[in-house]
Amino acid sequence: MAAELTAHQLIAKHRSTLDQALETISTRAYWSPHPEHPKAYGEDGSLSLPEGKAAFDALQGARFDLDQPGTDDWVGGEVSPYGPELGITYPHPDIDTLLPAMRAGMRAWREAGAETRAMVSLEILARISARTHEMAHAVMHTSGQAFMMAFQAGGPHAQDRGLEAIAYAYAEQTRTPGTAEWHKPQGKRDPLALSKRFTPVPRGISLLIGCNTFPTWNGYPGLFASLATGNPVLVKPHPRAVLPLALTVRIAREVLAEAGFDPNLVCLAAERPGEGIAKTLAVRPEIKIIDYTGSTSFGDWLEANARQAQVYTEKAGVNxxxxxxxxxxxxxxxxxxxxxxxxxxxxxxxxxxxxxxxxxxxxxxxxxxxxxxxxxxxxxxxxxxxxxxxxxxxxxxxxxxxxxxxxxxxxxxxxxxxxxxxxxxxxxxxxxxxxxxxxxxxxxxxxxxxxxxxxxxxxxxxxxxxxxxxxxxxxxxxxxxxxxxxxxxxxxxxxxxxxxxxxxxxxxxxxxxxNLTGGVYVNQTAAFSDFHGSGGNPAANAALCDGAFVANRFRVVEVRKDA
Amino acid sequence: MAAELTAHQLIAKHRSTLDQALETISTRAYWSPHPEHPKAYGEDGSLSLPEGKAAFDALQGARFDLDQPGTDDWVGGEVSPYGPELGITYPHPDIDTLLPAMRAGMRAWREAGAETRAMVSLEILARISARTHEMAHAVMHTSGQAFMMAFQAGGPHAQDRGLEAIAYAYAEQTRTPGTAEWHKPQGKRDPLALSKRFTPVPRGISLLIGCNTFPTWNGYPGLFASLATGNPVLVKPHPRAVLPLALTVRIAREVLAEAGFDPNLVCLAAERPGEGIAKTLAVRPEIKIIDYTGSTSFGDWLEANARQAQVYTEKAGVNxxxxxxxxxxxxxxxxxxxxxxxxxxxxxxxxxxxxxxxxxxxxxxxxxxxxxxxxxxxxxxxxxxxxxxxxxxxxxxxxxxxxxxxxxxxxxxxxxxxxxxxxxxxxxxxxxxxxxxxxxxxxxxxxxxxxxxxxxxxxxxxxxxxxxxxxxxxxxxxxxxxxxxxxxxxxxxxxxxxxxxxxxxxxxxxxxxxNLTGGVYVNQTAAFSDFHGSGGNPAANAALCDGAFVANRFRVVEVRKDA
Structure with a gap:
């Protein structure tokens, strides 16, 4: 089956955005491709405010199907902090079926290379951006954020953080060239000569454990950093904030399929009440990376027990x-x-x-x-x-x-x-x-x-x-x-x-x-410029976003032979 | 006291070497500033073959004094795999005195910035290079390598790996600018404006646990990666291969002092027979980074127990x-x-x-x-x-x-x-x-x-x-x-x-x-071009050398204020 979205099309559409992001993370100046104002949406295929509300309303009281393999149940009990029960159910995974299915598309995703992975990731973000008005309602009615904050922090600001992670991931994977010719002089004898090929390879399935308050803002950096470095991503949302990440997973799966990749590279793991599926998933041998935002106690547990994985945690602190x-x-x-x-x-x-x-x-x-x-x-x-x-x-x-x-x-x-x-x-x-x-x-x-x-x-x-x-x-x-x-x-x-x-x-x-006395507040950080956390004190072991956040999500394998 | 070596002098001497290293890690072509041939040494202040031998001979049967604080004993029992007892004793540390002393110089070392740290590190390497003939004997008579291999692998090749680590460390610290002006448009209102300053900060004391077979080649990457990112380095050599790293520590201390820094930023921890001081040091709260080459069992122990530290291990594998x-x-x-x-x-x-x-x-x-x-x-x-x-x-x-x-x-x-x-x-x-x-x-x-x-x-x-x-x-x-x-x-x-x-x-x-059939062998890797290990299978959790090897040895702290 030919891909509906070719790499060529995606490069034409997104390469300049990637380049601007790469430039901005090195200057730390202000930049964002994602408009902050609700009125900026509604044209060029993006949902307007009423369209976003209608889309959100249509989701309620229904099954949220993702066509994932190994679905053994339908679960969900989100109640908006504003009152209404959302009434949405999501696929519950048989993880012995789902995890192998997620690995099936890894080789093609690896072979696509860093640029195509970045472009596909940017297309996912672009489609999320087009649905920002829908996402705003989903974030509002799971986190309790007021509409305007849910719109901005859950929409453009979260998308900025995702793009920032994609840019870091691309930069890190491409600092080693794809190939090299190596000639070592040997005096009067012929030089030693080798041809070398360097390939970024993924670690394995990446688990995102979402939080209740900022499901997209805190979730996108890890999700996109792992996906852009070649890893499948299993999204385990907070049971009270499933919808924003379920929408994200749906869009990611659509784009992956259209670009000719296995949609199971991104899957959702919703859980039954009290199931604690994160604890089960976190120690599975297939899980090689974990991104987590939440309590210190569970973050500490992950760091101590999920020893087979690279674990990135944002826990609690006292500001x-x-x-x-x-x-x-x-x-x-x-x-x-x-x-x-x-x-x-x-x-x-x-x-x-x-x-x-x-x-x-x-x-x-x-x-x-x-x-x-x-x-x-x-x-x-x-x-x-x-x-x-x-x-x-x-x-x-x-x-x-x-x-x-x-x-x-x-x-x-x-x-x-x-x-x-x-x-x-x-x-x-x-x-x-x-x-x-x-x-x-x-x-x-x-x-x-x-x-x-x-x-x-x-x-x-x-x-x-x-x-x-x-x-x-x-x-x-x-x-x-x-x-x-x-x-x-x-x-x-x-x-x-x-x-x-x-x-x-x-x-x-x-x-x-x-000495902040104007319109910037200590609690706000801007992607591409501010670091969120430092990764150097007990509140978090990683910062959003820097080289360390992406560099160990993949490894480079070298194949060398006599030239 | 004015520094004998100014940053300006060091930049004039070493900046072009750093630039060439930075260029080469991105092309992966052949390059080395460290000559492989023994006859290349003996001029420009470097020791000739007989001078190196004489220097090595003079070390034997004597105390190897480093003028470190907190020395409570003199220990050492190295016996050359070629037969002779070396008869050298080294300072044994009272770690409750030594560790605080090592932290005293951290602020000045941090404030020196990434470039000066790279230049001082390069001067250390240059002085090690000048003593390659002495080091060759030290490596030969601790590892059992034949002279020519000890000379090349313990000398120029090890120095190359150290330089490579310095280059990665410099690149990683400077990908974020020192300062940024951030102006966010606000429609008709004045833009939001912040002045930001970004500082790479060290994690804490870095512990190098050396190995018997390649004390310098396996030791230099971690030593220089940590030092160049601002961390003091405590070198705990293998008890049978102390001398090569003791010489390294002595040279590092000399250069640090001459450049106006605290020599205690690099110290040696020699141990009594059977003391197992690595196990004690590894879980000290002051130790924030550990580099280790050795058995799988102790590597696994470090990964499981030295939870306060970033742990980089090269363990055993089956090739x-x-x-x-x-x-x-x-x-x-x-x-x-x-x-x-x-x-x-x-x-x-x-x-x-x-x-x-x-x-x-x-x-x-x-x-x-x-x-x-x-x-x-x-x-x-x-x-x-x-x-x-x-x-x-x-x-x-x-x-x-x-x-x-x-x-x-x-x-x-x-x-x-x-x-x-x-x-x-x-x-x-x-x-x-x-x-x-x-x-x-x-x-x-x-x-x-x-x-x-x-x-x-x-x-x-x-x-x-x-x-x-x-x-x-x-x-x-x-x-x-x-x-x-x-x-x-x-x-x-x-x-x-x-x-x-x-x-x-x-x-x-x-x-x-x-299909290697010529003069390159599967067991050899060249710095700046080949990766040593992958960091993605059980033999090692890191590769020499890549972004991941350096990126988490420091963190970036941002200070921002209204512009």
């Missing part, structure tokens, strides 16, 4: 912001208020601990006591979220009942500087919407440590009173070293404090945002 | 040559005979199993039966080693008594096609010199499997009778998959068999040498 001084007090408060509020603090990058000197700070608006800073921040959050419509648009919904439990318990950990408020979402009355709580803790009191040195995932922040900037730096160091951090923020006008914080982040390997 | 057919029978026999004989088969790349169809093979010299092939190979080895002087120059000495024990036991595993012969070394009468044994085994007999499916390190080869080429390919696949392989060789004139063997090597991830 800190040091508040030492500022020349833009208002900007600082506004920036922090938004960071704490966005998606109800349910980002792995949301600040948790705000370290504030108990003697107060210097600002452009005069000296502010510890209590002033905390009260002003509380007022800033209250102001930001004062309008319910705007609050709903920023907060989204709590992703699961555990977050609500933690939020409620947090109020008992210390003096509440800003109580959490319940907000009604008029469109989705069953959504659980809460504003952040800010709790005061004294860093000098040992009994407060168990609170601020544990990750409290959700809209909970601790205003930790510290003795001094030096004390803050020391606590920052201890927090990153012992608990890990996806992000660190700091506000200071002091060269000395700034240097101490930077040095701490360099030594403890944490990504630092300094 | 296979498939003998299917040839159009150069004489060339094949000569090539194989040399491969089996070089350094008494004590290379991790030496072929062990020769798979030969029991019904014989087609050759340019007519059909040859299985017995013909084995007898002709035996005759070829005997011819190669018939002259004792030449035999001594090829074989070197057995590195330790275990090899001799295995060699003697091998004769009992099957019919001996070529018995091992004792050779006297007139210069070193105590050297244990033996020619290789070739033992016939029947691949169809299950009881033979335990012999040919175990690594039998040393001058032992098995001529395994197989049913057919297809049978050979299947056994090759099983051997690589279950036991690992550093090398695979094959001789065939059949397109079909060649394709099957190549496909097997691509699928099982093994490096293949096809």
């Amino acid at each position: 800190t912001v040091v508040v030492d001084s500022t020349d833009n007090y208002k900007g600082m408060l506004a920036n922090l208020a938004f960071s704490l509020s966005l998606y109800s603090g349910q980002m792995c990058t949301t600040p948790q601990n705000l370290l504030i000197p108990r003697d107060g700070i210097e600002t452009d608006a005069g000296a502010k006591s510890y209590d002033d800073v905390v009260a002003d921040l509380a007022a800033s959050v209250s102001g930001l979220l004062g309008d319910d419509a705007r609050a709903n648009g920023i907060l989204g919904a709590l992703v699961n009942p555990d977050v609500k439990t933690r939020l409620e318990a947090a109020a008992g950990l210390g003096e509440v500087a800003l109580p959490s408020r319940t907000i009604t979402n008029p469109d989705f009355p069953d959504a659980v919407v809460r504003t952040p709580v800010i709790v005061k803790l004294d860093g000098a009191k040992p009994d407060a440590e168990s609170a601020y040195l544990s990750e409290c995932f959700g809209p909970v922040s601790f205003a930790v009173a510290v003795d001094s900037a030096a004390d803050a730096v020391e606590l920052l160091r201890r927090t990153v070293r012992d608990k890990g951090a996806m992000t660190v923020g700091a506000y200071t006008t002091s060269e000395e404090v700034s240097t101490a914080i930077e040095e701490t982040c360099l030594e403890e390997c944490a990504q630092l945002s300094l | 296979t040559v498939v003998v299917d057919s040839t159009d150069n029978y004489k060339g094949m026999l000569a090539n194989l005979a040399f491969s089996l004989s070089l350094y008494s088969g004590q290379m991790c790349t030496t072929p062990q199993n020769l798979l030969i169809p029991r019904d014989g093979i087609e050759t340019d010299a007519g059909a040859k039966s299985y017995d013909d092939v084995v007898a002709d190979l035996a005759a070829s080895v005997s011819g190669l080693l018939g002259d004792d002087a030449r035999a001594n120059g090829i074989l070197g000495a057995l590195v330790n008594p275990d090899v001799k024990t295995r060699l003697e036991a091998a004769a009992g595993l099957g019919e001996v096609a070529l018995p091992s012969r004792t050779i006297t070394n007139p210069d070193f009468p105590d050297a244990v010199v033996r020619t290789p044994v070739i033992v016939k085994l029947d691949g169809a007999k299950p009881d033979a499997e335990s012999a040919y499916l175990s690594e039998c390190f040393g001058p032992v080869s098995f001529a395994v009778a197989v049913d057919s080429a297809a049978d050979a390919v299947e056994l090759l696949r099983r051997t690589v998959r279950d036991k690992g392989a550093m090398t695979v060789g094959a001789y065939t004139t059949s397109e079909e068999v060649s394709t099957a063997i190549e496909e097997t090597c691509l699928e099982e991830c093994a490096q293949l040498s096809l």
Whole structure:
């Protein structure tokens, strides 16, 4: 069967995008081929807002068939954090049938070479991009993100991260040439001469273990890095966030088939309630790569037990912001208020601990006591979220009942500087919407440590009173070293404090945002420019995205002979 | 104290070498800046042959002082495989003193940046190169390699591998720019603008666990990859091969100090007899990277237990040559005979199993039966080693008594096609010199499997009778998959068999040498062009050298602020 999509067509369509991505990861300047504005979609074959909504509606209450081999059951019980049951069922795999079937297409995929694999991967991304409005609803109604965030983070930003991974994978595979002629002089004798051929070869099946909050954004880097380096990818979504990745798998399978490859190179593994299929899959000998985002406990388990695989984990951390001084007090408060509020603090990058000197700070608006800073921040959050419509648009919904439990318990950990408020979402009355709580803790009191040195995932922040900037730096160091951090923020006008914080982040390997007072927030990273995580502290063993994230997903085999 | 060696001087001296190395790893053509011929040394400050010998002699029977902190004892009991006791003692570390001292210079080394680190590393290599004649004796009298091999493999070839690692490390650290300006358009509003700084940061102390047979060749890649990426390196040599790495550490410390860095960035950890200090060091929290060459059992232990570290291992494998057919029978026999004989088969790349169809093979010299092939190979080895002087120059000495024990036991595993012969070394009468044994085994007999499916390190080869080429390919696949392989060789004139063997090597991830009949041997790889190991089968989890070997030895920390 001739492929409907030839490599030639795909190169004509996508090569320039790949080249631009390769260029951008080396300059780290701003670039994205995926529009952020919802109105940018609806032409050139992409779904408009109403078309995306209609497509999402049509998925509900039905089987999501993927025509995968070895389907032995239909499973699924997603309930939107906004209330509705999705009523979608997905194929449940007989893994003894599915895994061998996934390996069948490996040779042709390997033989296609790095460029064709990149082009096919880019076509998958392009088709995902065309369905961004549909994906936005799927992400919104599984993660609880508000629509606009689900659209952007679940759509173009996730696609950017996928493209970035494809670019790194392509660069890594092509830094060794396909062939080489080697001539070693031997004085007056003929030179020694060899002809060599170098082939990037895949490791085996790659397992993606998805998360509930950012199924596409956290999933695409590993998915595309593995696929572009020649590996089949088995996608095991979080049981509460299957749909976004099921849509992704469906599109990938369509494109693979049209390009003449085996669609089983990308498959879905949905699971029965409580089945824990990830644990079974993770130690199968066929699984050679694992990408995981989720709890520290299961991440640690994977690292310890899935010894046959390369394991890339993003786990939990405790993110800190040091508040030492500022020349833009208002900007600082506004920036922090938004960071704490966005998606109800349910980002792995949301600040948790705000370290504030108990003697107060210097600002452009005069000296502010510890209590002033905390009260002003509380007022800033209250102001930001004062309008319910705007609050709903920023907060989204709590992703699961555990977050609500933690939020409620947090109020008992210390003096509440800003109580959490319940907000009604008029469109989705069953959504659980809460504003952040800010709790005061004294860093000098040992009994407060168990609170601020544990990750409290959700809209909970601790205003930790510290003795001094030096004390803050020391606590920052201890927090990153012992608990890990996806992000660190700091506000200071002091060269000395700034240097101490930077040095701490360099030594403890944490990504630092300094004095952000505008429209960029500590919890946001941009593909092609910012690294997400460092891979060098306990929060994650890999960064998105760098050479190390792709280099060990394939190996190079050399065949040499006398020339 | 001002540095005696400035970055400017080092760049003037070494930058062009780095650039040529970077160019060559992307073309994989032949290149080396390190002369292979002993006569090339003796000018421009390098030691001549007699000067090298005199320097080596002066080291014996003395303390090898390195002026390291935390030295609590002097240890060492090296005995040359050629007979003489070296009588050298080395500093034994109090690791609670040494490890903190090694960390003290990390910040300055990190702040020096990737280029200066590369230049200092290149200066270390240049000084090692100047002492190649001294190193040759050190390698010869610890590994048992014959002088010429010790000179080349322990000198220029090892230095090439070190330089290759420095080049990869530099390329990897500089693919992200030092700074970036990021401007994201916001329609009619001002763009979002950030200034970003990216810094490669080290992981921590890197531990090199050296081996007995190739202390420098197998040690330099990890040592220089870690040092060039900013990590201090603690060198734990094999107790029988301390001197080559002690010389290396001494030179590294001198250069570091002259360039204004802390010499304790490179230290030696010699051990007491039976101390097993590697096991203690490997799980210390300060140790973040481990490079290891040695037995599978300790390599597996490191991978399982040194969880706080990135662990790079080269362990044991079973190397296979498939003998299917040839159009150069004489060339094949000569090539194989040399491969089996070089350094008494004590290379991790030496072929062990020769798979030969029991019904014989087609050759340019007519059909040859299985017995013909084995007898002709035996005759070829005997011819190669018939002259004792030449035999001594090829074989070197057995590195330790275990090899001799295995060699003697091998004769009992099957019919001996070529018995091992004792050779006297007139210069070193105590050297244990033996020619290789070739033992016939029947691949169809299950009881033979335990012999040919175990690594039998040393001058032992098995001529395994197989049913057919297809049978050979299947056994090759099983051997690589279950036991690992550093090398695979094959001789065939059949397109079909060649394709099957190549496909097997691509699928099982093994490096293949096809139809070598000239002056290149399956056991030899050249830096900048050939990969040593694949990192994708059980023999080794890394290849020398590629992006994956360096990319995770450092992390990139980003500091961003509003522009």
